[in-house]
Amino acid sequence: MTRRVTSFDVAARAGVSQSAVSRVFSGASASKATADRVREAADALGYRPNVLARSLITGRSRIIGLVVAYLGNPFYPDALERFSRDLQDEGYHTLVFTVPEGAADTDTDRIIQQMLDHQVDGIVLASVGLGDALAARCEAAGIPVVLFNRGQVGSGLAQVTSANRLGGAKVADFLVAGGHTRIGHVAGWQGSSTGRDRTEGFVARLAELGQDCVGVEDGRYDHAEAVRATDDLLAKGVDALFVGNDHMAFAVMDHLRCTLGLSVPNDVSVVGYDDVPMAAFAAYDLTTVRQPVGRMVKTTVAALINQIEDKSAQAEVTEIDGPLILRGSARIPEGLQ
């Protein structure tokens, strides 16, 4: 194990000063002649700038902290992959922290603290909230935070979500147009903004259309809870279910078909939310509201980088609209067929 080769070594070989080497590699101005000689010497010695030293002095690590929960829901691996790629394209790297299932707030706090220790240039919280105290700490440290797929009113944080209320409303329109009259809702976790917004938009639109939602049960984004909720709603005689995300919808469909022997969509229509890749699998063929992950991620990255480069930039709140994808898990209205 040999000693690392430093900018001094390169400088010596190229017959210039260390600062010349630094300037060449940090893109500052340098004459073509010296630049060439420096590069040649660097190649010969196998020199690469020490990222740590560079970060220490510039105060910028070019690392983004990404906190993600619910990795069992395929929506998030997909998002994670895109974050990693898009950030890489922008010259950033991704320090990933996962939040365990029964995540206490103190867990999140500790994670954020560790990110601050690592001098990350920015933080993305995917479906994870942030306490006011910590938000203030990030603010003080000048580290921008963007919430992905989660809102937090009054936090002053930038956030990117899909148009959840509108999405819920679209489902209401669709199910009513399909002639359903006893519509139930296995809600996304009501402790999350996404869950609440989808529910709100759905129930409100149903009311506008002159229907009462037969029942709303919190499925907490969990398989077992979703199944329990489904049983409760079936007892009320529903003929259609709007489920708060695809991940739960699969559990609901399995339960309806395989455990109870019901037919989807003949006995019960099921509509999900997210349009994860599995929703298109023939076994489920799930009608669902698409969350445009690609655009959501790109928007998040853009907002983050914007705030990093321009500290005075406003924290924007963005909602991205996504279409309802018609498949076979719910009765399709005549007109749309």
Next chain:
Amino acid sequence: MTRRVTSFDVAARAGVSQSAVSRVFSGASASKATADRVREAADALGYRPNVLARSLITGRSRIIGLVVAYLGNPFYPDALERFSRDLQDEGYHTLVFTVPEGAADTDTDRIIQQMLDHQVDGIVLASVGLGDALAARCEAAGIPVVLFNRGQVGSGLAQVTSANRLGGAKVADFLVAGGHTRIGHVAGWQGSSTGRDRTEGFVARLAELGQDCVGVEDGRYDHAEAVRATDDLLAKGVDALFVGNDHMAFAVMDHLRCTLGLSVPNDVSVVGYDDVPMAAFAAYDLTTVRQPVGRMVKTTVAALINQIEDKSAQAEVTEIDGPLILRGSARIPEGLQ
């Protein structure tokens, strides 16, 4: 945005030298009296050691680089989550790089290079190989590499896989015991050790049992390819299929049932490999060989840390056995029922 508080600030407030502060926070020897005063001052000022400066001088970043591909296969998000958690428990953090679908080797090379730039203390490659040149570079830089779910003979790298040959053999035993006589194989990508090993173990055991595999088609761990392979094998009249991983098995089952209208397992038995959570979903209820992710990840982390802390440690090759999980996608032999 205030200036960071440094160890000098703490030292001044506590009335000691900067090195005393350093020693308290790096766990070196210090008298109880000064340690208490330092901690008190640090708390009052909100001091936290600068990780970058610390890494710069110690040469250890406490960051592990994790390269992962195939995030669309739920096996890997699961592994990723466990890596993140287990490494966190050991005081390490995880820098994640994803390799895009059509990953050229140059992509991987560039990623490894970037990891070296970041002074990672170790590297985990999940289902990704490593060229000899780069392996040598890591070796020279004193950075241990462990392959996860992938072998590479002659590389001299540590690796952790499941007992793939044995697993393939178990499937052969099971299908033959189930009375199948025309058995086909949608293989895992034959460019990967896991794919080859499973195929090898499977075909060899079939031969021992006096059967020829009706056909072997490379599914390349890809949905569309797996479907194409299935069609080819069906044309040869198979009554059972061993599919190289669960992810492809789902596509195969969807194709058999929904496109072709065949019954699984009555017309064709299907067996997968991995036992991802979805395999237990009622819609698939897939018989499959379990890869014990938890143990595989823990073993990988242990091997990595062992090599980090003891540079002379041997690079171990570990295979972890996993059981065949009996479910409803394949005919179950009388005796086992």
Next chain:
DNA sequence: CGTAATTTTGCACACCTATGCAAAGCCTCG
């Protein structure tokens, strides 16, 4: 109480790069 052994502490430097500043070099134009 004196001396030796041990622990604790401070000093100074190392880690490696970026950058402000002033000097030196170059070019332009009258």
Next chain:
DNA sequence: CGAGGCTTTGCATAGGTGTGCAAAATTACG
């Protein structure tokens, strides 16, 4: 050819911590 403007270069220092070394303080022991 000379003055003025612009670019390039080197010097020196900062960024925040860990650590070897020697001095100081403490303890142990005869």
